[in-house]
Amino acid sequence: MTVNFNKVSYVYQRGTPFEHLALRDVVTSFEQGKYYAIIGQTGSGKSTLIQHFNGLLKPSKGALQVDDVTITHKTKDKQLKQLRKRVGVVFQFPESQLFEDSVEREIMFGPKNFDMPLDEVKDRAFHLLLDFGFNRDILQQSPFQMSGGQMRKIAITSILAMDPDVVILDEPTAGLDPKSRKQIMELIKKLQIEQNKTIILVTHEMNDVAKYVDEVKIMKRGKLIESCSPRKLFSDTNYVNQLHLDVPDIVKLQRDIEDKYQYDFSKIALTEAEFIAMYKEWRQDER
């Protein structure tokens, strides 16, 4: 599935005192099978942007092309039903929207409405839940007796069980413990690598951007100001600071070592493994 934003603008509450231009002429595109991060300061329009992918919000001006479907302010919800099966959105704090009294009913709610093959969905959900570390009797349990982190995993599973081509996640690990964060991030990466899903991750976690992402899109006051690789972005610490963002821990470590030993590595490392390899090479050259 390819997605093209063609000068998309979005205005909240037009004609009221609360009117707010949240997206300004956004032009950008997304390809199948790539992992994208959408980053930017709070209020920059990230959540507004992602709600356009399946027409939950429709452009006030401009258009979106999602494969052969064009979404404009005139598009009716009826025309978007097929698309909504293929684009799964996990909202910020999705656990707050759980409402069924068993995990199975919660997970089957969406697929039933979309006339999906329920046995397949249930099977997929069950295996995702085992991956998340739940027991085999999880489907019969009530989400409301669970911790916040467990509820988050149930909510994410309910979207992934529908097997969407495009998986959009709005800060899926915010407020979770390190183990849950890692479980979720590793599972999402696996979906991209093994099943060629498109991943769109809204995040403030630069360590995750460095580790998992192919392309970063930066939002600033409703504008999409840059699309580039994480390596290009994090190579320029001044630019990152100007954007009020942070560099990943591994890049901070590298910069500290460079300062201390007055040495410049030829490129930045984005993972620990990459850094260790660069570091070893440098030490060997010194001998």
Ligand SMILES: Nc1ncnc2c1ncn2[C@@H]1O[C@H](COP(=O)(O)OP(=O)(O)OP(=O)(O)O)[C@@H](O)[C@H]1O
């Ligand atoms: N219902 C609304 N009515 C009016 N303005 C809104 C509404 N929802 C969002 N906004 C405004 O639109 C802008 C973009 O909001 P959005 O939620 O897309 O930002 P964000 O980048 O996701 O921020 P965060 O990192 O805090 O989640 C903000 O200035 C916000 O105040």
Ligand SMILES: [Mg+2]
């Ligand atoms: Mg948001």
